[in-house]
Amino acid sequence: MAEAAGGKAQAPEFDDEFRRRFRDLLAWRRDVRHFRPDPLPSGLLERLLTDAELAPSVGLSQPWRFVIVEDAERRAAIIDNFTTANAAALADQTLAGQGENYAKLKLAGLLDAPVHLAVFAVPDPDQGKGLGRRTMPETVDYSVAIAIHTLWLVARAHDIGLGWVSILEPETIPAALNVPAEWHFIAYLCLGYPVSEEPSPELERAGWERRRAAAEHWLRR
Numbered sequence: 097m098a099e100a101a102g103g104k105a106q107a108p109e110f111d112d113e114f115r116r117r118f119r120d121l122l123a124w125r126r127d128v129r130h131f132r133p134d135p136l137p138s139g140l141l142e143r144l145l146t147d148a149e150l151a152p153s154v155g156l157s158q159p160w161r162f163v164i165v166e167d168a169e170r171r172a173a174i175i176d177n178f179t180t181a182n183a184a185a186l187a188d189q190t191l192a193g194q195g196e197n198y199a200k201l202k203l204a205g206l207l208d209a210p211v212h213l214a215v216f217a218v219p220d221p222d223q224g225k226g227l228g229r230r231t232m233p234e235t236v237d238y239s240v241a242i243a244i245h246t247l248w249l250v251a252r253a254h255d256i257g258l259g260w261v262s263i264l265e266p267e268t269i270p271a272a273l274n275v276p277a278e279w280h281f282i283a284y285l286c287l288g289y290p291v292s293e294e295p296s297p298e299l300e301r302a303g304w305e306r307r308r309a310a311a312e313h314w315l316r317r
């Protein structure tokens with residue numbers, strides 16, 4: 097970061113060109129389920145995770161914990177978990193008349209993604225000294241979700257795709273990954289180079305759902 101006279105860091109200027117490029121980043125971030133098997137270059141995952149730490153957090157508590165899942169047996173346990181949870185989801189969707197469409201969706205890239213990352217929240221962290229969460233303890237989980245989104249954008253800026261897998265039974269995950277039982281499981285992420293770059297959500301392209309116009313979500317009182 098540039099330093100101005102007197103040692104104070106000088107704030108960068110974000111111009112129209114940057115804003116245009118930043119919007120491109122937002123628009124071309126995708127949830128990725130199709131990965132090339134190529135590994136990430138050495139040090140890149142650590143760089144992405146370091147940048148994700150710049151996310152805001154309640155009380156500056158940094159309550160996120162990223163578990164890089166490398167062990168084949170632990171990965172297999174998560175894949176089993178997904179297979180079971182997805183079968184149950186398919187049964188529910190079938191009852192709701194959507195089974196045939198649901199069965200066609202690819203909802204995780206667990207078998208081909210070179211990086212598996214489990215993300216947890218420390219529910220009552222010392223860091224932050226409780227600030228901001230006395231009445232809303234769930235802000236710890238919100239902080240972790242924001243860090244994941246930060247990681248998602250930073251990864252995309254490095255041409256790395258990220259897929260969020262939530263079709264999982266969370267209770268058994270801390271034990272499967274040998275982390276403290278009280279940690280709250282937030283997400284299981286797959287990362288790697290995407291097979292293709294896409295301008296629209298895969299669920300939209302598959303005809304499952306469509307993105308609504310922004311103004312449909314605004315209220316004024």
Ligand SMILES: Cc1cc2nc3c(=O)[nH]c(=O)nc-3n(C[C@H](O)[C@H](O)[C@H](O)COP(=O)(O)O)c2cc1C
Nearest residue numbers: 125126127202203204260261262263296297298299
């Ligand atoms: C909290 C959360 C959980 C998600 N879980 C899954 C999942 O289990 N499987 C999946 O294929 N996509 C999952 N997604 C991705 C969404 O389907 C995706 O973000 C949405 O369809 C919009 O597509 P886009 O991210 O490419 O813009 C999840 C996204 C979020 C934010």
